[in-house]
Amino acid sequence: MKILLVEDSATLRYAMRNYIIEAGHTPLIAQSGEEALQMLETTPVDMIIMDVEMPGLNGFETTRLIREWLGGHWIPIIFVTGRNEDESYREGIEAGGDDYLIKPVSAMIIKAKIRAMERITEMRDQLNQLNAELEALSQLDSLTQTYNRRTFNEMAQQQWLLAARQQNPISVLMIDVDHFKLYNDHYGHPAGDSCLKKITQAIRDCLNRPFDLLGRYGGEEFIVLLPETDSLGALRVADLINAEMEKIGLRHEVSPTRQHVTVSIGGASCGQTMSYSLEELIKRADRALYKAKHSGRNRSLVDDIAIHKTILVVEQDTLATKTLIQMLTPQYNILYTETAEEALDICIDIHPEAIILDASIADENDERLCRQLARNPKTNNIPIVLISDDSCSLRPISDMTIGIRGCLEKPVDKDALLQKIQFLIN
Template sequence: MKILLVEDSATLRHAMSQYISEAGHTPLIARSGEEALQLLEDTPVDLIIMDVEMPGLNGFETTRLIREWLGGHWVPIIFVTGKNEDESYREGIEAGGDDYLIKPVSPVIIKAKIRAMARIAEMRDQLNQLNAELEALSQLDSLTQILNRRTFNDQANQHWRLAVRHQTPTSVLMIDVDHFKPYNDHYGHPAGDRCLKQITQAIKGCLQRPSDLLGRYGGEEFIALLPETDLAGARHIGQCINRAVRELSLEHRHSPVGDCVTVSIGGATCHHSMGHTLEEVIKCADRALYRVKHKGRDSALIEEVATHKTVLIVAQGGDQTREISEPLQQHCNILTTDTAEECLEIASDVLPDVIISDGESAFAEDHSLFRLLARSSKSASTPILVVSDDPERPNLLSDLEGQSPVGWLKRPFSAAELRTKVQMLLD
């Protein structure tokens, strides 16, 4: 073990360092509480032997700071003191100490204390390892050792948030073993389990990147999330999986598809995540899987998620229109107008997903834009984002509570800020 000795007395430092070395451990020396804190910033230790009576930070104060800094990571601390009063014991335990040594220190006792703390630290490490293993097991499907459904959903949502932030393509594949129930009924459940394990390995062989996620979604259904993968890439992987499963040559005499086990794959690719949710992409992949299964199975159908969301921009001038439209034009269908009346007409005919208005248009003539949109059932619930450089204007939005969802974006703004605001309203 690495044992940090915090002691201001040179004589005691020398003697106790020898005791630690004789016990088979490595002493690290700090001459004050301040020096101990600096050392701990860069050096992990397994045990601390702390003198209580020191100039500057005393042992109790230093221990409190160490416990605060280490947080949940526990390192045993033994106090060394010349005081033998009950109050000193109480204060030491409250400060975060685990044991006491009374000066003058006996070599036999200090070595025994170190052995005892070493056993406790070893049990702590074993417990931490077991907890880590249990945590890992709780995230995996017990049969296939890939992510279970709950963990897949958690990790997939983290990837999706990154895709929304960076506007990168994301693909989802739903993979179903063709006619698996007849396979189980004919060959037995142990054979069915072996079949699922082999299919898992075949799928994993087609997912080469560490960022690709694979989970077991149901009995014989798997799901894969492929970050930064466009339509062509998803189709390539789908074909790879179909081929890899066929090449397993797992006999399936009761399959109307063929003589061996096959899989059907439905997929969806979302090139621009703005305005979409991961659940929507998974549903699109599930619908594609349904069509594959009704067209004969043993193939992959990957489709692009429906087109971009439609944004209607209401602005008084070309500069304002360009300021809003340029950050969105690659991600949304853009319509523009410069009047409230035409905005209402377009909103009623086209049904945009969100309306973005500059402050001048939004608040002209006593909020006429909002009042016009609220009168029509087709536009009354359309989300509205107001863009303005007037710091007083947000107070006027309180008058509109109970009408359409309304967002506010103050100039100047970045492209990312605009896209984030639009995404929030679309969600």
């Protein structure tokens, strides 16, 4: 250990210096409290032996300043004094001392005190190491050793703020393992765990920068944050991940998509973070993931949230759905479904900016979908445009309480639809 000896007496300095060397440690010498403080600014030490009675700053005053300067970092401080009154002990402990030596000091006693403090220091270091290991474990997913969801969100928020300050683009990728439940059911959970570990490594192999973040966001869902990356860069990374999954070729005999494990990837990029939030970026990546999964899986889709907002079309007629998508696609991201149940799930998970709802679906079970959306705090502010084969201009005003903010008659006029949607989401 490096032991700082603070002593104004040349005779005692010489003797105690030799005691420290004989104990197998390295002495550093200061002749006053002021000199000790200056030395500590540039030289780390493991222990301090401090004379109490010194001119200028005495040992108690010097120790108070040392403890204040070191903050949470503890090193043992042993006082050396000719006073043995109770009041002196009390003052020394309150000043931050850990032990006392009474002059004259014998070699045997000082060596024993140093050894005792050395053991305490070793225990402190072991405890600090264990705490650091526990902290690291608390940040990681136990299976994949990637960041868990909480830690990923915390670190991603720091990168988001940095991107805002530097006005850099930033992207998120949401990665979902295709048909993972079928894989688990067929091969068993141990094989499923092994599969997730291999997928984790495949994703890591496609992230080449130290500030790219990877986390496990759910059971078979991963998330990647790509600072300083626009939508084209994010798509390149996503395509690399898909290609890597093809390369490693994990067998998946019961997959309806391919005979090996594949992933669907949805991404979102933002070039102007001041206008958005990290939560919205992740939400948009989730929407893109939904589209990738429902357009065949084993693919990548990346949207730019500075350009697109999302509309959900709930329509049973396939031709009508295609027509609405053609009308809206140049300006909006489009999600679509034929059922009220799936529409509710999409609204809770994805939160579209507006819903275009077929009146026949809305009327099922006394407008159950509208009422469920209105009761849920996550969805009660999503505006609904009702479309119907019959004129719905006379629907009661009370419909405002269940989210319906407008009605259009089929066949829907494109200009009227775009004008209505733009008004509602802006």
